[in-house]
Amino acid sequence: MSEARSVTEPPNLILSPVWDRPRTGTQFLSGDHACAEGALYAGCRFFAGYPITPATEIAERLAERLPEVGGQYIQMEDEIASMIAILGASVTGAKSMTATSGPGFSLMMENLGLAYMMEVPTVVVDVQRGGPSTGLPTTVGQQDMMQARFGPHGDFTSISLSPQSPQEAFNLTIHAFNVAERLRTPVLLMMDEVVGHMHERVVIPPPGEIPLVARPRATVPPEEYHTYRPGPDLVPPMALAGEGYSVLFTGLTHDEDGRPVTTYAAQKVLVPRLRDKILKNRDVYERLGLYKTEDATTLVVAYGITARSARRAVDLGREKGLALGLFRPISVWPFPAEQLRSLKNVTKIVVAEINLGQVVLEVRRIAGPYAEVVHVGNPGGQVISPETILEACMSPRRAKP
Amino acid sequence: MTANAEVALPPELHPYDHLLRSADLPTIWCPGCGIGTAVGALIYGFEQAGVPKEKRVIVGGIGCSSRIVFYAKTDAYHTTHGRTIPFATGLKLCNPSLNVVAFAGDGDLFAIGGNHFIHAARRNMDILVVCINNFNYGMTGGQGGPTTPAGALSTTTPYGNPEFPFNLPNLAWATGATYVARWTTLDVRRLRNTFADVVNRHGFRFVEILTPCPVSFGKTNKIGSGVEEMEYYQALEVLKSRVESTEITKTDIELGKPIVVGTFVDRERETFRERYVRVVAKARGSKS
Numbered sequence: 001m002s003e004a005r006s007v008t009e010p011p012n013l014i015l016s017p018v019w020d021r022p023r024t025g026t027q028f029l030s031g032d033h034a035c036a037e038g039a040l041y042a043g044c045r046f047f048a049g050y051p052i053t054p055a056t057e058i059a060e061r062l063a064e065r066l067p068e069v070g071g072q073y074i075q076m077e078d079e080i081a082s083m084i085a086i087l088g089a090s091v092t093g094a095k096s097m098t099a100t101s102g103p104g105f106s107l108m109m110e111n112l113g114l115a116y117m118m119e120v121p122t123v124v125v126d127v128q129r130g131g132p133s134t135g136l137p138t139t140v141g142q143q144d145m146m147q148a149r150f151g152p153h154g155d156f157t158s159i160s161l162s163p164q165s166p167q168e169a170f171n172l173t174i175h176a177f178n179v180a181e182r183l184r185t186p187v188l189l190m191m192d193e194v195v196g197h198m199h200e201r202v203v204i205p206p207p208g209e210i211p212l213v214a215r216p217r218a219t220v221p222p223e224e225y226h227t228y229r230p231g232p233d234l235v236p237p238m239a240l241a242g243e244g245y246s247v248l249f250t251g252l253t254h255d256e257d258g259r260p261v262t263t264y265a266a267q268k269v270l271v272p273r274l275r276d277k278i279l280k281n282r283d284v285y286e287r288l289g290l291y292k293t294e295d296a297t298t299l300v301v302a303y304g305i306t307a308r309s310a311r312r313a314v315d316l317g318r319e320k321g322l323a324l325g326l327f328r329p330i331s332v333w334p335f336p337a338e339q340l341r342s343l344k345n346v347t348k349i350v351v352a353e354i355n356l357g358q359v360v361l362e363v364r365r366i367a368g369p370y371a372e373v374v375h376v377g378n379p380g381g382q383v384i385s386p387e388t389i390l391e392a393c394m395s396p397r398r399a400k401p
Numbered sequence: 402m403t404a405n406a407e408v409a410l411p412p413e414l415h416p417y418d419h420l421l422r423s424a425d426l427p428t429i430w431c432p433g434c435g436i437g438t439a440v441g442a443l444i445y446g447f448e449q450a451g452v453p454k455e456k457r458v459i460v461g462g463i464g465c466s467s468r469i470v471f472y473a474k475t476d477a478y479h480t481t482h483g484r485t486i487p488f489a490t491g492l493k494l495c496n497p498s499l500n501v502v503a504f505a506g507d508g509d510l511f512a513i514g515g516n517h518f519i520h521a522a523r524r525n526m527d528i529l530v531v532c533i534n535n536f537n538y539g540m541t542g543g544q545g546g547p548t549t550p551a552g553a554l555s556t557t558t559p560y561g562n563p564e565f566p567f568n569l570p571n572l573a574w575a576t577g578a579t580y581v582a583r584w585t586t587l588d589v590r591r592l593r594n595t596f597a598d599v600v601n602r603h604g605f606r607f608v609e610i611l612t613p614c615p616v617s618f619g620k621t622n623k624i625g626s627g628v629e630e631m632e633y634y635q636a637l638e639v640l641k642s643r644v645e646s647t648e649i650t651k652t653d654i655e656l657g658k659p660i661v662v663g664t665f666v667d668r669e670r671e672t673f674r675e676r677y678v679r680v681v682a683k684a685r686g687s688k689s
Contacts, residue, residue, distance in 0.1 A: 046495055048487075067684035072494055072677060077520040081487035084480060088460070088491030091478065092499070096491065114481050241476045241492060242499050244455035248422075248470065250479035259425060260471065260479075 029202040031195040032057035032099075034166040035125060036065065037204060038173030039097050043212055044123070045071030046096040048085035050078055050104060053137040054193040055127040058099040079104035083111040087120045091249065093215075093240040095177055099125035101193075102144055103134060105151070112186055113152030116274060118249045119228070119236065121180035121215055123173070125189040127196040128304075130354075130380025140193040141380035142304055142354040146361075148188050149333050155271050157278040159285050160188040160333040162303040166200045171210070172287075172330065178213035179285040183277060184235050187285070190332065192354070194305040194383055218245060227258040228270075234277035279334060288336050289328035292318065296325025297345050298393050299371075301363055302352040303332050305383055310352050312386035317393055324393055332359060337366045350392045352376045352384050420444050420454075422474050429468060433619070433627020435586030435612035436533055440469050442589060443502065443531065446596020447475075458501045460489045462509040464540045466533035469504050483514030486521045489528045497527070497674060500600055507534040507548040511567055515547070522576035522605045524673040529599060529606045532569060535614035543617030550656045554621045568653045569609045570665045579604035581666035583652070585611040585634040588662065595664070604672050611660065622656070638662055 023037060036058045039047070047066060049059040063073040076082040079100050086096035100108060105126045115122055128144050130136030148160040161176055163169040169191060176187040218225050218239035227247045230236045236256075239245035248258030253270055255261045289307065292314055293299065302310035307328045317324035327343070329336050340363070349371050351360035360375040367373055376384060376392040415421065421444075430436050447457055457475035461467030463482035470477035476499075480488045485503040493501045503510075510518055510532050521528065537555050538544040545555035545562050548569065552561040573581045580599055584592045592610065599606045613619055613630035624630050641652075642663040652661040 046491065048491060064684070067677075067681040070681065070685075074490070074494065074673075076487060076490075077516050080484065081490075081517055081520070084484040085487045085491035087480075088478070088488035088493075089495040090491075092492055092496035094495040096495075110481055111484060118478075240496075241458050241478075242455055242496055246422075246454075246474045246476060248477050248479070250470070251481060252479065 024204045024206050027202045027204060028199055029166050029170075030057060030197055030199050031163065031166040031169040031191060032127065032197065033061050034170040034202045035099070035173045035189065035191065035196075036061035037202070038170040039123070039177070040065055040069055040071075041170070041204065041207070041210065042095060042174040042177035044095045044097050044177060045069070046086065046089040046094045047071070047098065048074050048076050048082040048089070048096070049098050050076055050082050050100065052079075052101045052104045054129055054196050055099045055101045055104075055125065057196070058125060058127070079107035080110060083108040083124070084114070086122045087111060087115055087118070090120045090122045091241050095181070097123040097125065099127065101127050101129050101137075102131045102141070105144055105147060109147075109151045113154060113156070114251045115186040116152065116156040117251045119184040119238075119274070120186070120249075121184050122186050123176045123180055123189060124186055125173075125191060127191045127193060129193050136381050138193070139381045140305065140354055140383060142192055142306065143358070143380055145190065145332065145353070145355065145358040148190050155275065157275045158188060158333045159183075159185065159278060159331065160190050161285075161287070161330060162190045162332050163195055163330075164304055164307045164328070165195060166198065166202045168330075169195060170202050170204065174210055174212070175285075175287070178211075181215040182213045182235070182284050183281055184215060184238060185278065190304070192304045218243065222246065226256040228254060229256040230273060230277070233281060234273055282334070285331050286336055287330035288339055289326070289330055291326035291328070293325035293327060293343055295323055295345060296343065297323045298348040298350065299325050299327050299343060299346045300350045300352060300389055300393065301327045301329070301340075301359070302389075303329050303359070306352045306354060309384050309386045310389055313389035313393065316386055316390050322393065335359070335362045335366065340366055346371050348372045348374070348393070350374050350376055350389060352389045352392070354378060354380055354384060417441065417444050420448070420474050421472055425471055428472055430465060431616045433613055433615035433630070434465070435535070435610070435627070436466055436469070438586040438589060439531065439533055439592065439610045439612065440473055442592040443504070443596050444473060445593040446600050447500070449593070449597035450600045452500045452600055456498060456500045458492060458499045460485045460492065460501065460503045462505040462514065464506040464509050464538070465535075466504060466506040467509065483509050483512070484517065485509065486514060486517040486526075486528065486530065490521060490526050493527050494674065501527070502529045502531060502600070504531045505533070506539070507532055507536070507569070508538045508546040511569065511572075512547045519572070519576040522573060522578045522607070525577055525579060525605050525670050526673050527603050527605070529608070532607070532609045533612045534569065534609050535612045535618055537614060537618040539614050539617055543614070543621060548654075550654055553618070553656055555618065556621070566654065568650065570607075570652050571649045573607040574649050574666050577605065577670065578607045578666060579668050579670050580606035580664075582607075582664045583609040583611070583662050585631075585638060585660070585662060586613065587631045587634045587638070604670060634660065643667070
């Protein structure tokens with residue numbers, strides 16, 4: 001009985017940079033499949049997930065593709081387990097991801113919070129559908145945006161990206177991994193059902209053409225290493241499991257060695273740093289789409305699928321001689337406030353989003369003092385038409401009180 | 402101990418001092434608590450089995466038991482309540498050379514984390530799961546839980562527990578664990594040998610350790626101090642190694658009744674990883 005069973009240790013599947021099954025070139029892909037291919041391109045070799053409409057296709061694609069490239073797919077018992085399994089994967093150095101929709105996203109909040117606190121890089125995809133609760137499983141919503149911003153309990157700062165097309169789903173998934181690695185933080189890819197299910201042309205470049213970013217790693221010997229001592233960029237270099245550093249990671253408030261110190265003194269050092277490492281590194285993640293904004297006096301703010309309706313609305317408005325422009329936050333959180341404020345001619349902002357008013361709250365906070373901010377939305381279930389957005393742009397200004 | 406040895410090893414230094422985060426001692430555990438005994442036995446097992454120090458990984462959840470991560474000097478991850486097993490799953494799959502132990506309490510593993518336990522056992526995931534079973538929630542002050550014996554008192558079962566508890570070895574066996582043992586913290590030698598035997602094995606291994614919680618469960622149920630709870634175990638323990646599968650249901654724990662301890666299950670099954678290696682071969686073979 002004391003004889004350990006002899007097993008030929010299979011080669012380490014993950015971590016090895018296998019890319020002998022590239023699918024490059026011009027493809028016809030759904031946003032979900034493009035997201036999966038983006039993850040593979042970024043070097044993701046571990047996916048843990050649970051089936052849910054409209055994100056299931058990401059899991060299906062990766063169940064097929066990951067073993068081809070030497071990675072692993074595992075279907076967990078629920079989204080709670082999926083979220084924490086990808087954290088366990090990441091502490092070994094693996095790039096990991098999960099994908100879900102609203103109900104599963106709710107279940108992930110617990111360990112998403114742990115990821116912010118333990119500073120574990122990973123990528124979480126939410127293909128949004130109409131809610132609350134089971135809501136509209138097969139139709140579109142953009143109703144999880146505030147959950148992306150404030151979902152887990154406690155104070156933290158979320159980085160959330162929102163693609164408007166399958167091509168952008170591919171590119172932004174790679175960007176999400178780069179940002180997660182660079183800043184040691186989870187990054188949320190907030191897709192929506194329409195972008196997830198629509199099929200379009202997606203160009204996948206050869207490996208290496210889009211640069212990949214690796215996380216900052218421990219370089220000093222173990223006796224000089226502190227698990228949570230940040231560098232000048234506020235990001236602590238990461239020692240991986242098995243490297244001999246005896247690391248200590250915890251979700252408790254901790255000191256630079258990971259020791260639990262549950263005091264105000266420790267909290268006021270740690271939690272503001274977690275916020276500041278995001279806010280002071282905006283150049284790492286911030287992406288913005290501007291369309292005809294130079295002379296615009298009325299601005300449409302929209303993201304995801306709604307941005308495409310908004311672009312059409314801008315064109316229709318321009319045909320009528322209106323000075324419309326589109327401000328598309330690709331990184332929705334943290335909201336690109338300075339860029340919004342820098343558009344000096346703007347006197348009216350129409351925020352179009354498939355919800356009853358979420359990102360509009362942030363836009364109103366930023367621009368409310370100098371511009372009229374109007375919300376156009378619906379409670380989920382259909383895309384907002386360009387005509388609806390245009391109508392909001394053209395409606396007479398509210399009288400100043 | 403010779404005079405020389407005393408110079409090399411001051412009497413206050415624990416023999417495992419170099420394997421502990423010694424600056425953080427003493428522990429937060431209460432007088433009479435058995436968790437320290439279990440931690441010592443696990444470290445003994447690692448040493449005895451020759452597991453390289455940098456390959457040892459302990460994953461804790463939330464609760465008294467999970468505090469092991471702050472004292473045992475290994476790569477250590479203090480995760481969320483109930484989630485040790487899925488965290489350990491991702492970790493082990495992505496670095497199979499690591500020796501991964503999920504170490505948590507009965508409430509953590511079998512109430513909030515029960516679903517993860519049964520699925521990891523079903524998959525035969527390559528992890529060792531150690532359950533400190535003290536029959537109640539110690540960290541929060543002695544509430545009843547999924548292992549509180551029927552009729553037992555706790556702060557949330559003030560009239561006696563109306564629920565029946567899980568029989569943990571039976572659950573582990575039924576869901577597919579390849580190795581299942583139950584000991585008390587009185588059985589130090591057996592516990593150490595068990596860890597030395599199983600830390601290097603493959604598959605889903607489960608060790609339940611019945612542990613005194615004198616300030617909560619022991620006090621409320623008039624079992625007494627830590628020593629008195631050990632005496633309680635001594636009086637009631639029945640050793641039954643290699644219980645036949647048909648008999649594992651007879652290992653239920655009831656207040657004041659005999660407590661069956663031993664190695665109940667020791668069998669082989671293909672692990673998730675062994676099976677996934679074939680998935681990879683198939684995927685790579687068929688798409689060339």
